[in-house]
Amino acid sequence: MIDLVASSAALQLLASSPDAWLWVIPGLMIGLVFGAMPGISITMAMAIFLPATLYMDFLPAIIFLTSMYTGAGFGGSVPAILMNIPGTSSAVATTFDGYPMARDGRHNEAMGVALTSSVFGMLLSYSVLFLVISPLADIVLGIGPLEMLVIALWGILLLGSLAGKHMTRGILAGIFGLILGTVGMNTAGYMRGTMGVPWLLDGIPVVPAMMGLLAASQLFNLVNSNFLVEDESKRGINAGKIFYGFRLAFKHPIVILRGSFIGVFIGAIPGVGSSISNLLSYAYTKRGDDNPETFGEGNPKGVVAAESANSSSEGGAMATMLALGIPGGGATAILLAAFAMHNIVGGPSFIANNQEIVYAILFSNFAQGILLLGVGLGFVFVASSVVRVPLRYLVPTVLSVACFGAYAVDGSMAGPITLFVFSVIGWMMARYGYPVAAVVVGLLLGGLVETQLLRSNQVSGGDFTYLFDRPAAMAIIGVIVFSMAFTAWAKRRRKRRELTAASR
Amino acid sequence: MTNYSRRTVLKFAAAGAASTVLTPTMLMAQGNGWPERPLNMVVPFATGGYNDRLARAFIPFLQEELGQPLSVANRPGAGTQLGNTYFLQQPNDGYTLKCNSVAPYIPLTILLQDAPYSAEDFQMINLPSRDFTLAAAPGDTDLESMEEVISRLRQDPRSLSLGVQPASADYLNLMLMLDAAGIDSSEIRLVTYDGGGPARNAAAGGHVDVAFVGGEGFLPLIDRIKPLMAFSDNRVDVYPDTMSSGELSESIGEEVESVEGSQRGWVVSKAFVDEHPDRYEILVDAIERATKNPECIEALEEQQLATTWYGPEQSQEDYLANFESLERHIDLLRES
Numbered sequence: 097m098i099d100l101v102a103s104s105a106a107l108q109l110l111a112s113s114p115d116a117w118l119w120v121i122p123g124l125m126i127g128l129v130f131g132a133m134p135g136i137s138i139t140m141a142m143a144i145f146l147p148a149t150l151y152m153d154f155l156p157a158i159i160f161l162t163s164m165y166t167g168a169g170f171g172g173s174v175p176a177i178l179m180n181i182p183g184t185s186s187a188v189a190t191t192f193d194g195y196p197m198a199r200d201g202r203h204n205e206a207m208g209v210a211l212t213s214s215v216f217g218m219l220l221s222y223s224v225l226f227l228v229i230s231p232l233a234d235i236v237l238g239i240g241p242l243e244m245l246v247i248a249l250w251g252i253l254l255l256g257s258l259a260g261k262h263m264t265r266g267i268l269a270g271i272f273g274l275i276l277g278t279v280g281m282n283t284a285g286y287m288r289g290t291m292g293v294p295w296l297l298d299g300i301p302v303v304p305a306m307m308g309l310l311a312a313s314q315l316f317n318l319v320n321s322n323f324l325v326e327d328e329s330k331r332g333i334n335a336g337k338i339f340y341g342f343r344l345a346f347k348h349p350i351v352i353l354r355g356s357f358i359g360v361f362i363g364a365i366p367g368v369g370s371s372i373s374n375l376l377s378y379a380y381t382k383r384g385d386d387n388p389e390t391f392g393e394g395n396p397k398g399v400v401a402a403e404s405a406n407s408s409s410e411g412g413a414m415a416t417m418l419a420l421g422i423p424g425g426g427a428t429a430i431l432l433a434a435f436a437m438h439n440i441v442g443g444p445s446f447i448a449n450n451q452e453i454v455y456a457i458l459f460s461n462f463a464q465g466i467l468l469l470g471v472g473l474g475f476v477f478v479a480s481s482v483v484r485v486p487l488r489y490l491v492p493t494v495l496s497v498a499c500f501g502a503y504a505v506d507g508s509m510a511g512p513i514t515l516f517v518f519s520v521i522g523w524m525m526a527r528y529g530y531p532v533a534a535v536v537v538g539l540l541l542g543g544l545v546e547t548q549l550l551r552s553n554q555v556s557g558g559d560f561t562y563l564f565d566r567p568a569a570m571a572i573i574g575v576i577v578f579s580m581a582f583t584a585w586a587k588r589r590r591k592r593r594e595l596t597a598a599s600r
Numbered sequence: 601m602t603n604y605s606r607r608t609v610l611k612f613a614a615a616g617a618a619s620t621v622l623t624p625t626m627l628m629a630q631g632n633g634w635p636e637r638p639l640n641m642v643v644p645f646a647t648g649g650y651n652d653r654l655a656r657a658f659i660p661f662l663q664e665e666l667g668q669p670l671s672v673a674n675r676p677g678a679g680t681q682l683g684n685t686y687f688l689q690q691p692n693d694g695y696t697l698k699c700n701s702v703a704p705y706i707p708l709t710i711l712l713q714d715a716p717y718s719a720e721d722f723q724m725i726n727l728p729s730r731d732f733t734l735a736a737a738p739g740d741t742d743l744e745s746m747e748e749v750i751s752r753l754r755q756d757p758r759s760l761s762l763g764v765q766p767a768s769a770d771y772l773n774l775m776l777m778l779d780a781a782g783i784d785s786s787e788i789r790l791v792t793y794d795g796g797g798p799a800r801n802a803a804a805g806g807h808v809d810v811a812f813v814g815g816e817g818f819l820p821l822i823d824r825i826k827p828l829m830a831f832s833d834n835r836v837d838v839y840p841d842t843m844s845s846g847e848l849s850e851s852i853g854e855e856v857e858s859v860e861g862s863q864r865g866w867v868v869s870k871a872f873v874d875e876h877p878d879r880y881e882i883l884v885d886a887i888e889r890a891t892k893n894p895e896c897i898e899a900l901e902e903q904q905l906a907t908t909w910y911g912p913e914q915s916q917e918d919y920l921a922n923f924e925s926l927e928r929h930i931d932l933l934r935e936s
Binding site for chain 2: 146147238240297506507510550551554557
């Protein structure tokens with residue numbers, strides 16, 4: 097629980113070196129730029145700047161690196177909205193409504209909504225963290241294969257809501273994605289579907305495949321247009337509209353709160369959390385809405401749902417790192433290395449021994465979140481100018497950037513080749529009315545479901561009563577069943593209301 | 601006005617061009633001659649892992665010795681096979697070094713994935729980081745000792761769940777132990793993990809009864825686990841109170857063989873050593889001086905990274921010995 101002595105010590109620590117704060121703005125900007133470049137991960141950016149922090153004091157070094165991390169959390173949403181390219185797997189759901197909004201000339205609002213929801217989600221997640229950092233870490237460690245399996249299956253259930261007009265094609269596309277997700281060496285050491293290509297041993301490279309499916313398939317559709325936004329009068333960059341987006345985000349308090357809480361708890365799971373949390377939040381918002389058919393056409397609620405969930409998972413990942421010394425991903429591994437350089441070793445004893453540092457990091461992240469609102473506004477303002485670039489320049493540029501990004505993921509031709517193959521698949525699917533997003537979700541979750549199913553089977557020895565020893569898994573199943581039942585009930589009620597309204 | 605003939609002008613131009621090209625080279629030749637341009641360090645893992653951190657921490661000190669900058673190139677994938685292949689494809693001029701967990705990854709990619717290279721294609725310069733397999737139970741376990749694990753498994757091989765990474769040195773150590781204790785390995789309840797980190801978390805979180813993973817990575821989690829045994833002939837320094845597999849051999853009266861969990865460090869290609877023995881000497885000297893540099897030792901120890909100097913002969917010998925024992929037990933590994 098909150099330690100007031102340590103909190104005030106943390107505030108003193110932060111106040112004692114005001115120059116440390118000078119690093120926040122450059123850190124945020126580096127994070128935004130690297131996060132917005134598809135394929136270039138924030139881990140790479142942090143690895144590049146890590147040696148420089150060796151010569152800084154501890155606090156400036158950590159503030160600089162965490163600012164980059166914070167900035168990148170939002171940076172990935174910019175290309176997702178403007179070009180339908182999710183910079184990371186956690187920005188997939190942002191493309192669903194963000195990009196249609198941009199094409200409709202509402203790019204200013206979309207960016208404003210995304211930025212506000214992002215910052216709100218992040219602030220909320222750090223507040224929750226401040227209250228329950230130690231217990232949260234224990235919860236994360238207690239999540240076993242069965243719980244992970246149930247969460248992943250929860251993610252798969254939402255494939256249905258991505259199906260679009262034809263349910264059968266949606267399911268087919270989802271299954272195709274799931275099968276693609278199992279390519280490579282599985283957790284028990286068996287190799288499937290690699291066709292003897294060593295690059296496929298680790299599975300299909302997800303980021304290039306995702307860029308190909310979502311972005312390239314869209315870009316080909318743009319060949320007959322002159323500008324991203326057809327209506328010239330809407331092509332402006334308007335600070336007023338961005339601010340309108342700020343307010344728009346808070347018009348849906350339930351959506352933003354639900355997204356943030358899904359982000360904090362699902363996102364805290366190391367490695368997989370953030371890519372599921374944004375999809376879950378999106379699916380629930382869509383299902384529970386009175387007009388689910390407006391989602392995917394540019395409904396700002398979809399952007400709110402996705403963005404509040406993906407940036408609040410940042411705090412969750414930070415908790416596992418601070419409390420357990422377990423890096424949830426590459427970026428937190430770099431942060432741990434930075435701690436180590438300054439003689440601070442992560443792990444369970446870290447919180448107990450360095451409470452004021454932990455709180456100082458949380459407080460500084462809080463401040464970074466608020467500053468991100470300002471820095472992000474400037475960044476969005478500049479980035480939005482791509483809507484004014486004629487498509488005959490924009491499309492080839494974006495394709496080249498996507499190619500470079502795909503190459504940068506591993507530094508090999510496997511990336512660009514994957515991008516090309518999946519561009520063709522994505523274009524063909526879009527051409528014949530199959531939902532591309534379902535393939536992306538399947539690809540992201542396929543390997544995860546298989547791994548956790550196999551591991552649950554191994555741990556339980558094939559005994560189904562194992563489920564009754566895992567109250568958390570039963571609770572999650574309960575939540576799933578309840579929410580499905582609730583959705584069905586809400587749908588029926590809505591239909592009935594429509595019927596009575598029609599008969600009147 | 602002075603008249604310059606065309607030839608004079610050309611001469612001056614040539615001299616000028618030559619001086620710009622040659623001066624820096626000559627200056628450097630006064631230092632140590634080679635290397636003349638920046639070098640690359642291939643790391644066949646993603647950013648943030650042990651090898652990546654080791655390379656990035658060590659490079660500033662190696663740069664000082666070589667007088668040329670070094671940059672890291674991460675080439676992750678396929679259990680280091682992609683990185684190793686890429687590394688061997690580079691020109692044999694010594695401008696490309698590698699920092700890698702040679703054991704168990706080079707042997708495993710060769711033996712299990714038919715990687716297009718052989719163990720002898722690589723020459724170790726130094727392998728400072730050595731790790732051993734640690735058998736660890738969750739902190740709140742009711743298991744008292746490794747002997748108890750053995751006796752319970754002898755009674756009922758399915759009574760305990762065992763977490764391990766398949767196709768790894770840890771897996772081989774587990775199989776060798778079960779073999780020595782006369783436990784049927786096809787009967788056990790094995791839980792497989794994709795990497796050391798998840799397997800360690802599974803032990804700390806109580807999802808498996810015993811996990812078999814590299815021991816050094818367990819140190820940050822020490823409060824949440826109960827170390828049962830280190831796979832080593834003698835007790836290891838970092839876990840002085842934990843029994844070794846050598847001690848287990850005595851107590852069960854059967855020899856429990858063990859292999860080194862991992863060996864990490866600096867590697868060049870054999871083809872380069874044959875082609876440029878002089879440059880190889882320069883590299884070995886530079887890495888030795890950097891490894892023994894007190895500042896480097898301090899900086900790396902702060903980050904819990906290893907800096908011991910074993911030298912090329914010892915390192916190569918240990919690496920080939922590890923390869924040989926993995927090759928000998930390949931059937932045990934294939935089963936996974």
